[in-house]
Amino acid sequence: MSTFEQLKTEAQRIADVKYAAAVLNWDMEINMPANGVEARSRQLATLSGIAFEMGTSEKFSNLLQAAKDDASLDALQKRNVELLWSDFQKAKKFSQEFVEEMSMTVSQTFAAWEHAKKANDFSLYAPQLEKMIALKRKQAEIIGYEKHPYDALLDDYEPGMTAAVLDEYFNTVRSGLKPLLEKIKAQPQVDNSCLHQHFDRQQQWDYSIAILKQMGYDFGAGRQDISTHPFTTNFAATDVRVTTRINENDMTDCLFSAIHEGGHALYEQGLLTGNYGLPLGEAASLSVHESQSRLWENNVGRALPFWKYNFEIAQKTFPAQFSAISQHTLYKAINRVEPSFIRTQADELTYHFHIMIRFDIEKALMEGTLNVTDLKNYWNEQYQKYLGITPADDATGILQDVHWSHGLLGYFPTYSLGSAYAAQYYRQAEQDIPGLNDLIAKGDNAPLLTWLREKIHVHGRFYNSQDLCEKVTGEKLNFNHFLKYAEDKYSGIYGF
Amino acid sequence: MSTFEQLKTEAQRIADVKYAAAVLNWDMEINMPANGVEARSRQLATLSGIAFEMGTSEKFSNLLQAAKDDASLDALQKRNVELLWSDFQKAKKFSQEFVEEMSMTVSQTFAAWEHAKKANDFSLYAPQLEKMIALKRKQAEIIGYEKHPYDALLDDYEPGMTAAVLDEYFNTVRSGLKPLLEKIKAQPQVDNSCLHQHFDRQQQWDYSIAILKQMGYDFGAGRQDISTHPFTTNFAATDVRVTTRINENDMTDCLFSAIHEGGHALYEQGLLTGNYGLPLGEAASLSVHESQSRLWENNVGRALPFWKYNFEIAQKTFPAQFSAISQHTLYKAINRVEPSFIRTQADELTYHFHIMIRFDIEKALMEGTLNVTDLKNYWNEQYQKYLGITPADDATGILQDVHWSHGLLGYFPTYSLGSAYAAQYYRQAEQDIPGLNDLIAKGDNAPLLTWLREKIHVHGRFYNSQDLCEKVTGEKLNFNHFLKYAEDKYSGIYGF
Numbered sequence: 001m002s003t004f005e006q007l008k009t010e011a012q013r014i015a016d017v018k019y020a021a022a023v024l025n026w027d028m029e030i031n032m033p034a035n036g037v038e039a040r041s042r043q044l045a046t047l048s049g050i051a052f053e054m055g056t057s058e059k060f061s062n063l064l065q066a067a068k069d070d071a072s073l074d075a076l077q078k079r080n081v082e083l084l085w086s087d088f089q090k091a092k093k094f095s096q097e098f099v100e101e102m103s104m105t106v107s108q109t110f111a112a113w114e115h116a117k118k119a120n121d122f123s124l125y126a127p128q129l130e131k132m133i134a135l136k137r138k139q140a141e142i143i144g145y146e147k148h149p150y151d152a153l154l155d156d157y158e159p160g161m162t163a164a165v166l167d168e169y170f171n172t173v174r175s176g177l178k179p180l181l182e183k184i185k186a187q188p189q190v191d192n193s194c195l196h197q198h199f200d201r202q203q204q205w206d207y208s209i210a211i212l213k214q215m216g217y218d219f220g221a222g223r224q225d226i227s228t229h230p231f232t233t234n235f236a237a238t239d240v241r242v243t244t245r246i247n248e249n250d251m252t253d254c255l256f257s258a259i260h261e262g263g264h265a266l267y268e269q270g271l272l273t274g275n276y277g278l279p280l281g282e283a284a285s286l287s288v289h290e291s292q293s294r295l296w297e298n299n300v301g302r303a304l305p306f307w308k309y310n311f312e313i314a315q316k317t318f319p320a321q322f323s324a325i326s327q328h329t330l331y332k333a334i335n336r337v338e339p340s341f342i343r344t345q346a347d348e349l350t351y352h353f354h355i356m357i358r359f360d361i362e363k364a365l366m367e368g369t370l371n372v373t374d375l376k377n378y379w380n381e382q383y384q385k386y387l388g389i390t391p392a393d394d395a396t397g398i399l400q401d402v403h404w405s406h407g408l409l410g411y412f413p414t415y416s417l418g419s420a421y422a423a424q425y426y427r428q429a430e431q432d433i434p435g436l437n438d439l440i441a442k443g444d445n446a447p448l449l450t451w452l453r454e455k456i457h458v459h460g461r462f463y464n465s466q467d468l469c470e471k472v473t474g475e476k477l478n479f480n481h482f483l484k485y486a487e488d489k490y491s492g493i494y495g496f
Numbered sequence: 497m498s499t500f501e502q503l504k505t506e507a508q509r510i511a512d513v514k515y516a517a518a519v520l521n522w523d524m525e526i527n528m529p530a531n532g533v534e535a536r537s538r539q540l541a542t543l544s545g546i547a548f549e550m551g552t553s554e555k556f557s558n559l560l561q562a563a564k565d566d567a568s569l570d571a572l573q574k575r576n577v578e579l580l581w582s583d584f585q586k587a588k589k590f591s592q593e594f595v596e597e598m599s600m601t602v603s604q605t606f607a608a609w610e611h612a613k614k615a616n617d618f619s620l621y622a623p624q625l626e627k628m629i630a631l632k633r634k635q636a637e638i639i640g641y642e643k644h645p646y647d648a649l650l651d652d653y654e655p656g657m658t659a660a661v662l663d664e665y666f667n668t669v670r671s672g673l674k675p676l677l678e679k680i681k682a683q684p685q686v687d688n689s690c691l692h693q694h695f696d697r698q699q700q701w702d703y704s705i706a707i708l709k710q711m712g713y714d715f716g717a718g719r720q721d722i723s724t725h726p727f728t729t730n731f732a733a734t735d736v737r738v739t740t741r742i743n744e745n746d747m748t749d750c751l752f753s754a755i756h757e758g759g760h761a762l763y764e765q766g767l768l769t770g771n772y773g774l775p776l777g778e779a780a781s782l783s784v785h786e787s788q789s790r791l792w793e794n795n796v797g798r799a800l801p802f803w804k805y806n807f808e809i810a811q812k813t814f815p816a817q818f819s820a821i822s823q824h825t826l827y828k829a830i831n832r833v834e835p836s837f838i839r840t841q842a843d844e845l846t847y848h849f850h851i852m853i854r855f856d857i858e859k860a861l862m863e864g865t866l867n868v869t870d871l872k873n874y875w876n877e878q879y880q881k882y883l884g885i886t887p888a889d890d891a892t893g894i895l896q897d898v899h900w901s902h903g904l905l906g907y908f909p910t911y912s913l914g915s916a917y918a919a920q921y922y923r924q925a926e927q928d929i930p931g932l933n934d935l936i937a938k939g940d941n942a943p944l945l946t947w948l949r950e951k952i953h954v955h956g957r958f959y960n961s962q963d964l965c966e967k968v969t970g971e972k973l974n975f976n977h978f979l980k981y982a983e984d985k986y987s988g989i990y991g992f
Contacts, residue, residue: 043515
């Protein structure tokens with residue numbers, strides 16, 4: 001066996017263990033009976049311990065070294081080895097003790113968050129969150145960074161991204177969106193009461209399945225289930241599962257969750273199976289992932305061409321609710337802009353403010369310029385400043401997100417970046433695919449999916465998000481594409 | 497940490513990996529999309545490779561040795577160590593090469609079996625089955641045995657069981673059941689047409705759930721799903737799952753599958769969680785397992801007391817089908833005896849002949865006194881001899897069972913033993929629990945479950961099946977208890 005084949009064999013064995021853990025996690029969310037949680041937690045801990053051992057072992061190190069020194073590799077193999085090598089170097093920095101401390105701290109912080117959220121009291125969470133932040137700062141020191149400790153954390157989700165780049169990015173976001181939001185707020189509000197009727201659960205479910213099929217999601221390599229928080233998970237490009245949720249008083253919850261997760265899933269289903277367990281068989285970054293979900297959810301699913309085709313189907317599916325309204329009424333309703341407290345329910349414009357606030361907080365926490373004890377006040381001030389609203393309580397404010405309790409600092413920015421990439425990619429797709437919007441208006445999404453597959457999915461982690469964007473669109477990430485998209489859309493809807 | 501605690505920690509880690517594989521297997525049967533099979537197979541192979549490595553490692557060997565030499569262990573710890581030690585000694589006998597060869601041969605033999613069964617042609621399967629038999633004989637040599645190579649295989653499913661004991665056992669089965677079957681065949685056949693009407697799927701499902709609850713199956717520590725072949729699986733005593741299947745033209749399929757698997761599951765749910773991953777937290781043997789499923793299915797579920805309580809519920813659930821029939825008609829219908837081709841559909845009397853035939857075959861294959869090429873003829877002759885019928889084709893004859901393709905030789909006898917144990921245990925329970933049948937006739941199964949828990953479940957693997965039987969009933973396995981039970985039941989039904 002060649003050095004590369006030997007390395008690949010072991011990398012795939014490690015991936016097997018990680019994907020096995022992913023199956024156990026999926027099962028825990030979807031199927032597991034209540035009493036199973038204790039045994040499942042220990043099974044997951046054991047699997048991740050084994051994967052960590054294998055991924056930092058001398059055996060793996062030797063295989064990596066041999067492949068690295070092998071001059072006969074082709075360009076793709078070489079890139080796989082490079083990425084495996086840098087993952088390995090990073091993983092090696094952590095002691096077993098640190099990994100265990102982090103794992104324990106996550107369990108405790110998550111439990112404290114759950115408890116505090118139920119009690120609607122941030123003070124019950126703060127002491128444990130402080131421990132988590134301290135540990136994340138320690139983690140940043142272990143990883144190392146050039147300019148800002150936050151850079152070390154960002155790298156986990158968004159290779160190559162830095163606090164400095166994000167500072168500039170969010171300045172553009174802020175200066176671009178603030179006046180647009182003001183313009184919208186000055187207009188009469190859009191009526192979205194058509195969405196808040198009673199919608200039958202089974203009909204919503206069937207409708208979401210039909211839409212996933214229309215998008216090109218392959219049910220031979222996936223399935224949809226119900227969960228409290230919609231998510232996508234994958235155990236191979238040939239087994240990529242999505243979930244949605246159903247709100248009987250709001251049909252958009254199920255529909256747009258399905259489209260959003262479907263966008264994530266199309267990315268995973270489009271990865272090359274020949275690279276199973278290797279970096280080129282993995283998604284490039286979280287922002288690229290989010291660009292796929294957001295592109296389908298917003299640039300496709302909340303745009304006019306999609307509804308030209310789907311409005312009649314929606315009317316047939318929900319005749320009692322939609323037979324008396326027009327296509328434009330529905331289109332406007334699903335695009336209503338309104339400052340609100342909960343990030344996951346925000347419209348696509350104010351969404352960026354939610355992220356910006358979290359970015360500022362995370363950066364300051366990592367710098368040490370903001371203390372956990374001041375977090376709640378800071379949060380509320382920022383919501384007042386940017387969205388003109390102040391959360392009535394902790395559960396709808398500072399306690400709403402699970403991320404920090406899991407130690408996921410540096411994750412939030414990818415949500416905003418993803419939407420920006422989505423707008424830029426969609427604009428490029430419009431240029432590359434003749435009559436794209438007419439095709440979508442006829443229910444034909446295949447050319448768009450083919451384009452995404454060729455331009456983005458097949459590359460796996462070959463390019464990082466910024467280089468990929470430049471390769472596909474000819475320029476680095478440029479928030480003006482989102483701005484232009486938003487101005488066009490909302491000027492049409494709000495009439496300014 | 498004490499020597500025992502250290503050993504326990506590692507044994508539980510190994511169990512974590514095995515249970516993780518069990519989750520992946522369950523998911524493969526129940527949820528997995530079609531295209532996922534290749535990745536899943538390799539994930540399963542990796543997990544079992546890791547579990548094998550861990551379970552035969554020097555680290556584990558040292559931990560075992562230290563605990564074995566530790567004089568301070570209590571009786572339960574000591575028994576755990578003894579059993580872990582003997583499992584380890586057995587596992588150590590196999591080389592990695594043998595394990596891989598067996599795994600590959602199973603895949604190939606299973607594929608050949610599937611193909612041959614579809615084509616209804618044993619000759620397509622025979623060459624591959626020969627390879628499997630040769631490998632099983634090799635396995636028996638590796639394990640070692642005193643008298644008969646079959647003993648080495650039996651030990652996997654039924655510790656302490658030998659071909660000699662089974663010879664004697666099946667002689668008793670043969671001589672006892674043959675005249676009883678003749679007596680039944682001399683009587684007019686029971687009418688079971690009431691079972692072969694159309695039964696709504698959802699109603700059958702709901703009914704099976706209600707029956708599982710009535711048995712005491714804990715849905716907080718389990719769930720029921722649908723699969724082609726009903727089975728029970730467990731990932732801890734706190735997560736024990738069952739499946740059933742639904743035949744719209746036969747309500748007994750779903751009902752008795754649910755009760756049978758429910759019986760298996762009650763055993764697993766009754767194992768001590770404190771012994772998770774240790775022998776005393778595992779079932780004693782397959783025959784003890786089958787004694788639990790059969791006891792609930794037959795000694796409870798096909799007996800009069802159960803139907804005294806459940807007939808009215810069945811009538812309410814299926815009024816169109818059952819409102820015009822009597823309790824006794826239904827009782828007789830579900831107990832009709834009739835020689836038939838398919839083991840899994842056999843009544844509880846002729847079932848033993850199906851097993852006896854397979855036992856004779858397996859023993860002869862291991863001895864080398866029967867060749868695979870003669871297998872089909874031998875099979876057909878035996879069916880004619882004992883049941884008076886000859887399979888019309890291979891699919892309903894020699895190709896019906898999956899077991900041999902998986903290398904599971906030595907497994908079949910436990911099905912017959914299980915029924916025999918069930919009769920003996922139930923007779924004992926009647927003696928130990930005052931008014932047991934009256935309680936069941938009132939729908940109160942709790943005293944029976946409590947008895948099973950105390951007498952059987954909590955012991956795990958502490959006793960082997962034969963010693964357990966002696967401890968609980970005061971005598972070794974005695975087929976006369978089954979015979980007496982069968983004579984009482986069928987004389988009442990067939991009137992002789």
